[in-house]
Amino acid sequence: MKTHTKSYLPVALVIGYTFFAGSPLKAEISSYEREIVAAVLVLEASSEGEAGMRAVLHVIDNRSGGRVDRIPAVVARPKAFSCLNNITWQKHPDYGPAIGKAMKDRNWFLALQLVDQLVVGQLGRDPTSGATHYCISPPASWRERMTFLTRIGSHQFFIE
Numbered sequence: 275m276k277t278h279t280k281s282y283l284p285v286a287l288v289i290g291y292t293f294f295a296g297s298p299l300k301a302e303i304s305s306y307e308r309e310i311v312a313a314v315l316v317l318e319a320s321s322e323g324e325a326g327m328r329a330v331l332h333v334i335d336n337r338s339g340g341r342v343d344r345i346p347a348v349v350a351r352p353k354a355f356s357c358l359n360n361i362t363w364q365k366h367p368d369y370g371p372a373i374g375k376a377m378k379d380r381n382w383f384l385a386l387q388l389v390d391q392l393v394v395g396q397l398g399r400d401p402t403s404g405a406t407h408y409c410i411s412p413p414a415s416w417r418e419r420m421t422f423l424t425r426i427g428s429h430q431f432f433i434e
Contacts, residue, residue, distance in 0.1 A: 303393055307346045310369045312385035313376035314349055317357035320381040322427035324388075325401070327381065329426045331388050332400045333408055342393055405431035 303311075311334065319326035337354075338344035349355065352362045361367045376382055391397045402408070407420060408429045420432035 303342055303345065303389075306369075307349075308386065308389050308393075309373045309376075311345060311349055311389045312382065313369065313373045314355050314357060315385040315388060316376035316379045316381055317372060318355060319427070319429065320376075320379050320385075322429065323381070324384060326427045326429060327385055327388055328397070329402050329405075329429065329431065330408065331392055331397065332402050333405050333431070335392060335397065336400070336402070336404055336406050345392075401426060402431040404433055406434055407432045 311331070314334070315327040315330050319330045322329075334345060334348055337348045349358070350362055350367065353359060354362065358367075358369070358372060361369055361372060376385070379385075388397070401424070403423045405423050407416065408431045409416065410428050410430070412420075412430055412432065416432055420434050423431045423433055425431070
């Protein structure tokens with residue numbers, strides 16, 4: 275079964291193991307989880323455009339060990355992404371406000387497309403060279419215990 279749709283809400287992601295854009299899914303991710311990840315991309319790197327958002331998504335993928343099913347836990351980890359710091363510490367986090375804010379950004383649909391590309395295994399080459407961390411102004415502790423890999427826009431990328 276193939277899903278052909280021009281909308282940005284891929285039915286295949288909700289249904290599970292089916293086909294989207296002609297490729298089998300790597301794993302299942304809910305629409306809500308997809309929106310949370312897209313919100314992180316927008317809120318962390320929309321000002322950096324597609325290259326910056328793609329780089330942040332690669333960091334998320336690198337932290338998950340390339341397993342899409344681990345991405346929700348990676349994103350929900352407290353202090354993992356500054357844009358969610360006021361949400362992830364809560365016992366029952368409500369990502370609605372972050373998603374709502376991100377949805378107003380001009381790059382919202384692009385962020386959703388990038389998440390879809392990751393889910394179907396078509397995100398492409400990792401421009402961060404395997405980074406697991408990024409920051410605009412990294413603290414001294416990062417420079418002491420991590421290896422600098424590259425700069426993309428205003429973000430510096432590191433590996434622990």
